[in-house]
Amino acid sequence: MSLLDYDFMQRALLAALLTGLAAPAVGTYLVQRRLALMGDGIGHVALTGVAVGLLTGWAPVWTAIVVATAGAITIEVVRARGKASADVALAMLFYGGIAGGVLLTGLAGDTAANLYAYLFGSITTVSNGDLLVIGALAIAVLGLGIGLQPQLFAVCQDEEYARASGVPVRLYTILIAIMAAVTVTVAMRTVGLLLVSALMVVPVATADQLTRGFKATFLLALGLGVVPSVSGVVFAYYVDVAPGASIVVIALLGFALAWPLGAMLTRRRRRRADGEDPRLAGRHVTAEEHPHQHSEKCGHPAVEHDDHTDYLHDGHLHAAHGRHYDEH
């Protein structure tokens, strides 16, 4: 009997696929902002959310998403206000999240062992209802991550510049925090809350070794997220381990393989010549074919330049030099 004949495995594999796509989509922006550990902080807080679900009998997916989102927004606001540095704010959430989770689970009468499935994932616990929620959330995260890429890229690359471009930076940073919180909840069933951050960061770090641009890194990271998360779930089916562990180990193996490959690519690129535009070196460059005669009346704005006059022509400055024009 093939593993795909089991309903629970179909659901687990679908959940893994969605997680593998959503986690790097948010993770790329977190790594770009140098907030790689934010996923960990949110994961710990989500644990308290799960415990709230166990205590109240509500679905842990929903309580986790509410608490994780609140935690993520808190991190963002504390960071933006400068009340505490980002790492201290994150550390507080780590402690509070774990302690709150264990405390509330104890109050609920469950033992901490019940949390294990949420901490490291479990292939048998994805229900149909879970899958619907996970699917909708993952697609929303992917849609935002791809559709708002120019805005999110600018905010994560240079926050101050983005503000000077009229981009509502505060709104977008909070959006990234919420996307991260949602992703943590999506990933809770497969890779688990304690290791979810690895799936946000490791595929990006691996892609980073091999690419030169942001879009390329983003797309490659999506692929590098899907492969370990699906194969990790399959591995967990044959060998009875928590899928979170196998997913992360496979992702890290990918990183280890990409490292020497990336070093080789970098060496090859460095060897390429360091070409410069001859105009910059102050060398003589003639304008392309130029049948037009510049004069005071030609309509091209004239600009005095030292001892002669340049004419502004299609964004270039042209100066008469004998029978042709020079680029100035």
Add this chain to the structure above:
Amino acid sequence: MQQSMTGSDCVVTVRGAVAVLGERAVLHGVDLAVPAGQVVALLGPNGSGKSTLVRAAIGLIPLAAGEVRLFGTPLARFRDWERVGYVPQRTTAASGVPATVREVVASGRLARRRPFWPATARDRAAVDEAVELVGLGDRADESVANLSGGQQQRVLIARAAATEPDLLVLDEPNAGVDLPSQEAFARALRTFVASGRSVLVVLHEMGPLEQLIDRAVVLSGGQVVHDGPLPVPAGVAGEWQHHHADSPRAAQKGLFG
């Protein structure tokens, strides 16, 4: 000059700016005007408040008192950010994830783009032109992290140029930049100014930009000590000149003596 300071043809008007960073007052009632079509240089020693003033002028730092108008509109109501191109003072254009020159420059189009809408042909053309303008056309698809410091600074200038702004605000664009890059930048700026647009530039050292400057505002200790044409009179520039006594370039030119 006095009339243009108050007239509506000013692209930047700052009146009585007071800025406090932490516990320290950095600006003590500064007035600044950039009339349309002028290149205004903001000069002064380290810590005189030059950067704070330009950052306040585009709303990156809140003012404790005073008012700022951009293109005649009070800053709080100003929305036409596509008219302003900003080049921050940076040593690098890189971040935690690699980005190509073209990708960083494309951020310059954001003020003109709507969320979820793809880039138009015009957006792509403006990015290509800006990359060409700073002479990095053949490196457009390389990672910015692999460029020299001067080239990275040029990437930031291209990003501002891609916006196709009416006003360029530059914070020490030549700090730590090699001479070819400075000259490339002066060339690009001359093209920009030739089409009647305005520039507000913080400078530490004149370099190849000197010929372009219409007016110099010298700050010292958070106050304006000179506002007029170059060369700056020796008296008011004393401190600044002293600061640069070790710079052979400034001394050689005898600009401020």
